[in-house]
Amino acid sequence: MQMHQAKRVEIIIEAPMEGRLTAALIDAGVTGFTILPVLGGSGRSGLWSREGQVGRSGMVAVICIVRPERVEGLLDAAFRVVERHMGVVCVTDCQVLRAERF
Amino acid sequence: MQMHQAKRVEIIIEAPMEGRLTAALIDAGVTGFTILPVLGGSGRSGLWSREGQVGRSGMVAVICIVRPERVEGLLDAAFRVVERHMGVVCVTDCQVLRAERF
Amino acid sequence: MQMHQAKRVEIIIEAPMEGRLTAALIDAGVTGFTILPVLGGSGRSGLWSREGQVGRSGMVAVICIVRPERVEGLLDAAFRVVERHMGVVCVTDCQVLRAERF
Amino acid sequence: MDGILALAADNLISPIILSFALGLFAALARSDLSVPEAVAKGLSIYLLFAIGFKGGASVARHGADATLLTSLVAGVALSFLLPFVAFALLRLMTRLSATDAAAVAAHYGSISIVTFVAASSVLAARGIGSEGYMVAVAAAMEAPAILSALWLVARAGGRREEDGELMREVLLNGSIVLLVGAFGIGLLTGEEGFRRIASFIDAPFQGVLCLFLLDMGLVAGRGLRGARGVLSAGAFGFGLVMPLAGASAGLAAALALGLSPGGVMLLMTLAASSSYIAVPAAMRVALPDANPSIYLTLSLGVTFPFNLTLGIPIYLALAQAATGG
Amino acid sequence: MDGILALAADNLISPIILSFALGLFAALARSDLSVPEAVAKGLSIYLLFAIGFKGGASVARHGADATLLTSLVAGVALSFLLPFVAFALLRLMTRLSATDAAAVAAHYGSISIVTFVAASSVLAARGIGSEGYMVAVAAAMEAPAILSALWLVARAGGRREEDGELMREVLLNGSIVLLVGAFGIGLLTGEEGFRRIASFIDAPFQGVLCLFLLDMGLVAGRGLRGARGVLSAGAFGFGLVMPLAGASAGLAAALALGLSPGGVMLLMTLAASSSYIAVPAAMRVALPDANPSIYLTLSLGVTFPFNLTLGIPIYLALAQAATGG
Amino acid sequence: MDGILALAADNLISPIILSFALGLFAALARSDLSVPEAVAKGLSIYLLFAIGFKGGASVARHGADATLLTSLVAGVALSFLLPFVAFALLRLMTRLSATDAAAVAAHYGSISIVTFVAASSVLAARGIGSEGYMVAVAAAMEAPAILSALWLVARAGGRREEDGELMREVLLNGSIVLLVGAFGIGLLTGEEGFRRIASFIDAPFQGVLCLFLLDMGLVAGRGLRGARGVLSAGAFGFGLVMPLAGASAGLAAALALGLSPGGVMLLMTLAASSSYIAVPAAMRVALPDANPSIYLTLSLGVTFPFNLTLGIPIYLALAQAATGG
Ligand SMILES: Nc1ncnc2c1ncn2[C@@H]1O[C@H](COP(=O)(O)O)[C@@H](O)[C@H]1O
Ligand SMILES: Nc1ncnc2c1ncn2[C@@H]1O[C@H](COP(=O)(O)O)[C@@H](O)[C@H]1O
């Protein structure tokens, strides 16, 4: 199976910022991403849990798989949104099938 | 802590194909996997979101951790299912505890 | 963008053990983690699915991103909790922005 | 004509339609109003259970007759045949590929249970009776259209996935099983069973339908927003013409069957409506190359609102005129 | 005997049982019908709140008597003792390991609140009264069995996790807190509180129970499908014999307490039923080596349906015969 | 004074308050009782829809008058001005940074719809009427306070994000759209619409409110548990003083408007209550450096329970005394 080098960027960010982050990604030409729900977590601002919340609270995880040469642009765009907010940005090397998709 | 090399395969696939993918994995001898819900995303077929949907729509993320020598068989099996469908297959190197489980 | 080496530890564990795991992590000085819901999966104890369950059943995925030097302590702590239970521990190399957070 | 307009106006300011409009507005205005997926699914389970049960209990009350069987056969036949009508119209009115056209056609041969429920509510509000077994006819019409669509693609030389599982999946689709199952429960437990759970399945029904239609409006609005430019004028026109064509076929069949005015209107509505649950999932499996934006936008964004607002009053007026009821 | 059969037949065609059967059928036929986890949890919160509140309001209405306390003590004792009976039977009838047998035994000492709710519904439908505080007895019976099981494992030399947290977790389990809390609210607000929310907790109760049992049928069916081959014939037999043994113990205790016929039947049902919420989670923590397929399949797939269909009518008939009520 | 105490005592043992207390207790005792996020959101959709619809239907019934408009203007003015009061009090009573103080102030200028709903329930239980359009006033008061807070931060030299999207997001916030939309639906469909869905939005209302407050208690309790040490005594005091200050401003405005006793009490409650949905999300976007633990704990953990238990009876007594009603 022919595999291609790529980068997997995982951004954990506050739910109210989700729309701004995805808009920034699309502006930066990153049109492929997947959003996972988050149940709870802990960080410098303490423990939290999603249960019973009604507002647009909590965090989401945004996963983008991109060609290595696009990762820098993506991180710039993401960083501008995430900068002053809670959350985590983490990049891993990965390999993908069907490189034409990325 | 004794760690062992393994591969982490992440497949993002349309929910109606989930059953076919896991059946193909099991046929290929991959009996360990975990399925995560997906809230929304964007790709070549545009943005989508899970909210308010009632049908078996949307995507799921399937994560399989396997020994390196099994990854080829897994990808063959997965590819036959995913081939003509939306979705993403991404492989990362990883290390696991308790190798006997994989 | 300045990136820093880190480790991404993913622990898939039974939901009734979640509280014990996060307590052990915090005891071991790991105060950053994110918990993702899991829909279903398969392993040595067979297939399972979350749908319709009412109890605290099923699994969750706990993701911790830590500096490389802290991974050993984290794994020791996690292993003591996970040891006799179902579940998977998987470590990947990754790079993070904002190293001061980890 | 005046009757239709009055009826339509009356229909338009019902809480049900206004809830749908509210959802549509909220989505188009990009409000973050949303109904969680689990809640939407919970509401649909309630509606399917209630409508199925009420149908079964009504058959238990009034007894079944030979028309039940002929109606089921007519429903299956309509579901098989309407995709061919839809496919021909699409080929005429749009430039969609054979695969896309077949996928759309499958949706229009099948049915929308929420449109059916809304039509039943209009009948109930006007005190017009109907055959309880129309619920079973609705269930019988969900699946056949899918076979027709696959046949259309195969004939057009389109490659299609061999998949023995597919028909089992469609026939045992959750909404069919629940609808038919609840019908059976209503039939078996009859008047006595109905009495026991009436304050659950009858009293709050209209209100739950409001919330569900609020969500349908949100989903339809999000779809329309995302699909700007996806639909040509021809495709849009198809979304308005096809329900009328379907309703006409339904009318002819219903008159041949000798249904009551309410029953005629319900069969017209079923034929006019298009699927948005079972068929989209089946198309993702069987025709992955068909573009989901097209069929979802047409079905949910054009035909569903049309039926809800103008279609249902038209079908009722026609049914009453044709049966003299 | 005839009475039991008629009662059982009558029970079998109630909407509640048929909803369970529908779920079971759908799961065994591999339909994709499913109730979202959040909705299932929402329904269970409703049921626990309603049954607890009604129990408390009923005690407020009729006043509490000394039997309340003796009944609580009897419930706790039954929950402590039944695991020993279950363990002995399992050692006799199956070849399960000591750990697996103890884990199963814990489930049968504890209770299933849904079985209790279904039994209450049968009483309500027949106009038979019962002690309102049986709800509190149900809550008191959830946890003690877990201690017995841990003691059984320790005695058998099985290694077990030291875990001071566990008992706190079990005693403050969500379902116990909600049941007891709602009981307390009903008790405090009494008739006046009941009147205020009756149209929420009383009128739709039976219908909600139907949907919940639909889901229980789905879960039980999926469990049975996944667990093919897990249960030996002996284990299966245990799943039918143990509820009868439990019910007999419950009958003896209830007669000694001097409960009303309805109360006798409810205590029998509690003793006969087996847990599927609190105990499985506790076993995953305390006895991780025990195989969950075994205890879940036995409890949800065998004993729960047995109690729901045949058990409850039997217990009612016996309770009436024994009390002459 | 005696009246207030009796009223408070009566209020305290209502099912609604006790449900909140149960949730609070469960969370503080670290029970795993929890309401799934989707269910909580579903309950809040129901409450917003029902309260909005009832308000609109009531205006349709009684007709609107000039006071509607002046009340809306007064509401907007209160929402704009109260943050300045809150900010000044915070600067006096606490050592919070300007950013934290402004973020807290935004919450207290805005409103809590659940507190409003609870106040309406108390009125309904006592048979005291009120202006139906107070629901629209509630919606109008959600957003303006956010602007005041941003202005306060800017003046204090605090850096703040330029974000044109923010006001659109806040004004089209799901809860505002649903409340205003349902109000409009009630207004348009009037008596006839209300009759159709009354058994959904009226009968079970109190019961649903109980479950929702159970969840609010859980969330508040978890917040309090997590935020131990976050609040200084001064901040805690602010959480009790500020609602009284808000209620006084509301009382003055309401008397000037010439509202009915029920209406006076509702406007006092709105002014006294603090947001926990729209404003927290807006603050995360606009003032990310403000500490969410502080404003969430104050709003949900201190002021919300205070209003629910003591505040509402006080406001009712004062409103009745001031209007002689
Ligand atoms: N080291 C970490 N690993 C994984 N998730 C993290 C980590 N640090 C923070 N998070 C997530 O980000 C959220 C906010 O973190 P913080 O900004 O540190 O309060 C937490 O609640 C977690 O969900
Ligand atoms: N580059 C990517 N990174 C992460 N997820 C992606 C990516 N591309 C596509 N996806 C996911 O796969 C779905 C279908 O993608 P597509 O087939 O390109 O329409 C999207 O909605 C995303 O959830």
Ligand SMILES: Nc1ncnc2c1ncn2[C@@H]1O[C@H](COP(=O)(O)O)[C@@H](O)[C@H]1O
């Ligand atoms: N190789 C694997 N890859 C991903 N997830 C796994 C794997 N093995 C087990 N799991 C997850 O862990 C759960 C318990 O596994 P087990 O202990 O093998 O029964 C499964 O249901 C899966 O969710």
Ligand code: NA
């Ligand atoms: Na149709």
Ligand code: NA
């Ligand atoms: Na028992």
Ligand code: NA
């Ligand atoms: Na306020």
